[in-house]
Amino acid sequence: MPERARVALLATGGTIAGGQAEGLAYAAGALPVEALLAAVPALGALAALQSEQVASVGSQNMTLAVWDALATRIQALCDAKDVDAVVVTHGTDTLEETAYFLNLVLRTDVPVILTGAMRPPDAPDADGPGNLRDAVTVAVEADARGRGVLAVMNGRVYAARDIQKSAASGVDAWYAPGHGVSARVQGVNVHWSHDTRGVHTARSEFAPWRGQALPRVGILYSHADLDAATAQALLDTGMKGLVLAGVGSGNTTDAVLSVLADAARRGVAVVRASRTGSGAVVRNQEVDDDAAGFIASGTLNPQKARVLLALALSRGVSGQGLQACFDRY
Numbered sequence: 001m002p003e004r005a006r007v008a009l010l011a012t013g014g015t016i017a018g019g020q021a022e023g024l025a026y027a028a029g030a031l032p033v034e035a036l037l038a039a040v041p042a043l044g045a046l047a048a049l050q051s052e053q054v055a056s057v058g059s060q061n062m063t064l065a066v067w068d069a070l071a072t073r074i075q076a077l078c079d080a081k082d083v084d085a086v087v088v089t090h091g092t093d094t095l096e097e098t099a100y101f102l103n104l105v106l107r108t109d110v111p112v113i114l115t116g117a118m119r120p121p122d123a124p125d126a127d128g129p130g131n132l133r134d135a136v137t138v139a140v141e142a143d144a145r146g147r148g149v150l151a152v153m154n155g156r157v158y159a160a161r162d163i164q165k166s167a168a169s170g171v172d173a174w175y176a177p178g179h180g181v182s183a184r185v186q187g188v189n190v191h192w193s194h195d196t197r198g199v200h201t202a203r204s205e206f207a208p209w210r211g212q213a214l215p216r217v218g219i220l221y222s223h224a225d226l227d228a229a230t231a232q233a234l235l236d237t238g239m240k241g242l243v244l245a246g247v248g249s250g251n252t253t254d255a256v257l258s259v260l261a262d263a264a265r266r267g268v269a270v271v272r273a274s275r276t277g278s279g280a281v282v283r284n285q286e287v288d289d290d291a292a293g294f295i296a297s298g299t300l301n302p303q304k305a306r307v308l309l310a311l312a313l314s315r316g317v318s319g320q321g322l323q324a325c326f327d328r329y
């Protein structure tokens with residue numbers, strides 16, 4: 001890398017760019033990328049930054065259109081060899097979904113780092129400036145290359161596959177079930193603890209992103225006494241794939257299992273995941289996946305299973321090929 005690494009900062013909104021604060025209330029994504037940069041003057045010493053506003057949304061409103069713009073732009077920057085790293089600012093609500101999507105569709109070894117904030121910029125203890133500084137610190141690390149898409153929050157670095165927002169408030173809202181943090185940031189030092197698991201970026205069969213439409217894939221949240229009609233109503237919206245956010249090891253009521261088995265027979269791809277937040281959903285444990293034609297999500301949470309399933313279906317993967325995807329990615 002040259003003396004000062006070239007880092008592209010792509011902003012999408014979120015609380016890190018929150019504005020119009022009144023008490024605890026604020027509007028996510030109100031501030032432009034220039035305001036984020038102005039809050040961290042030290043960034044100029046860390047990297048030669050160029051910035052772009054890709055979107056200005058709270059990440060609860062993240063869409064495939066923004067993912068398309070983001071993936072297309074990052075791929076172009078990497079292919080043109082215009083940057084040494086990319087930092088994306090993002091709302092925290094769906095940060096892990098965007099991170100995992102990019103992890104699957106970008107063909108590059110260039111570090112791509114997502115960051116955000118749990119508190120808006122005008123909070124007295126705003127966490128955005130520190131997170132942005134840490135993200136750029138990680139981005140310019142030679143060791144960050146080839147690790148897939150990463151997220152930096154609260155002094156820790158997480159692989160896209162692992163990170164999970166696990167609290168509705170507070171800066172320590174981040175968790176990497178089963179695998180732990182990938183690195184810790186201390187000032188300008190980054191201490192790596194392990195490599196990234198799962199196939200990603202340069203070796204992903206879903207990369208590069210081609211701007212294709214994605215099929216409708218939904219998530220059904222299970223609970224005590226979940227009835228068949230609720231599951232059927234969701235399927236009737238035209239789902240091509242359905243992820244069960246199941247109780248325990250990806251389970252649900254007998255009534256719903258039978259609706260899902262029917263759907264699988266009709267060609268809907270049904271993936272069993274767990275609403276618990278950690279652990280693995282394995283094949284044929286309490287549910288006969290072989291008989292029902294279901295896929296087990298392994299350690300992917302429901303919201304990331306939805307991303308992988310939609311991408312796999314968009315590439316024509318079906319049947320046991322889908323299970324192979326969930327085993328590999």
Ligand SMILES: NC(=O)C[C@H](N)C(=O)O
Pocket residue numbers: 013014015016028057058059060090091092093094116117118119
């Ligand atoms: N902390 C945040 O960023 C939350 C916000 N709703 C967002 O995801 O954009």
